Amino acid sequence: MNTAGNDEYISSADFYDYIPVYEGRSDIDYYVEQAEKTEGSVLELGCGTGRVLVPVARTGCEITGLDPSSAMLDICRKKLKEEDADVRERVTLIEGDMRDFNLGRRFSLITTPFRSFQHLETVEDQLKTLENVHRHLDDKGVFILDLFNPSMKYILDESRREEFGDEPPFYLPDGRKVTRKFRNPSVDLTKQLINCEMIYHVEHSDGKKERTVHSFKMRYVFRYEAEHLLERSGFRVLEVLGAFDGSPFGTSWPGELIITATLV
Ligand SMILES: C[S@@+](CC[C@H](N)C(=O)[O-])C[C@H]1O[C@@H](n2cnc3c(N)ncnc32)[C@H](O)[C@@H]1O
The missing domain is CATH 2.20.25 (N-terminal domain of TfIIb)
Structure with missing residues (x-):
């Protein structure tokens, strides 16, 4: 488990932004589009080096990124220094754990890009995280659970x-x-x-x-297991996608498992 006391990304943080398959991922456009549709602010759980967070902040959205890895967050902070002041001002970074946080406010979009939720090893941790998401989501807000489809x-x-x-x-x-x-x-x-x-x-x-x-x-999570977890935690599933271009789940295999949900 990656926690604030045990930064397991420390050995690879320097490489992360240069890995060609990460640079080529089509998820950034998807998250930017979702953020543009949002009227309020965004919370990214497991924001890492800001691969997704920085492009979202550039759209004009206010975004908070939470991550336990100080190595990943340091890279994100360095990247933000290169951005215009208005982009930087829209970003709040918090060193923290999605299983245990309370920011005392709500967001209209909460995301978990590139499988950060799959670092949670137990159902207990998954449920604790979903309880936190529930508490931080606006009544009409959207939660995006981003998983790989286990093959x-x-x-x-x-x-x-x-x-x-x-x-x-x-x-x-x-x-x-x-x-x-x-x-x-x-x-x-x-x-x-x-x-x-x-x-x-x-x-x-x-x-x-x-x-x-x-x-x-x-931890791999199957489609219906994820839906049950969400429903058990007070969410209603809106959409299940198999790719970031909006294709429904199952149209490519194994593909992604992207679930959008809102509060019941
Ligand atoms: C594959 S990276 C994804 C980073 C970023 N979202 C992206 O799309 O590039 C997974 C991230 O999840 C973070 N993470 C792992 N366990 C976490 C936890 N319990 N709470 C919050 N973030 C966590 C890691 O530190 C890492 O930065």
């Missing part, structure tokens, strides 16, 4: 117990060349937890090589 084919694939991946290398501004690989050393099918490793092979400009591993657990 049993990939989860059970034994070849993933060894290092795999064929992403092209990327370069950091200081010249380091980084090649990212993956490994899922084990899967707990009873707890729906995938042990994940993102392995960064780093080559410095002086030829020195190192290997950095970001280890974490992801």
Whole structure:
């Protein structure tokens, strides 16, 4: 679990914004569009380096980002320094945990971009978070739960117990060349937890090589399980999408699992 006392993103925060597949994700346009439709302010749970938060703030929306990783938030703060003053003024960053926060105010849009909710390892943590979302959402506000659609084919694939991946290398501004690989050393099918490793092979400009591993657990959540969790927590499901272009769930496989919900 990534908590304020154990910053599990510390080993990979520097790489995050340079990973080509992250740069190419189509979710930013989706979140910008949702924010533009919103009349009030936005709360992003697990805002990380501001990959989504900064473009949302540029639209003119006021946005609060909450994240337990000081390494990720530091990068976000640095990025905000490059923005115009009016963008910076619209952003509030809070080092905190989605399982336990109380900002004493409500938002018209609450989001969890790029699967931050899947860092929650137990149903208890999921319910605590949904209770917090419920308390912070306007009566007519919208909550967007952003998950990956679990594919049993990939989860059970034994070849993933060894290092795999064929992403092209990327370069950091200081010249380091980084090649990212993956490994899922084990899967707990009873707890729906995938042990994940993102392995960064780093080559410095002086030829020195190192290997950095970001280890974490992801809890996979199935479509109807997510809907039940939401309904149990006092939400009404509005829409279930399978991609950020608005395609309904199931039109591509495995695709995403994006659920919008409002208060009952
Ligand atoms: C994959 S990153 C997504 C960051 C950002 N939303 C984006 O779309 O690029 C997941 C983020 O969730 C955060 N996170 C993990 N556990 C969390 C928790 N309990 N509460 C809030 N954020 C958490 C991590 O620190 C990380 O920044």
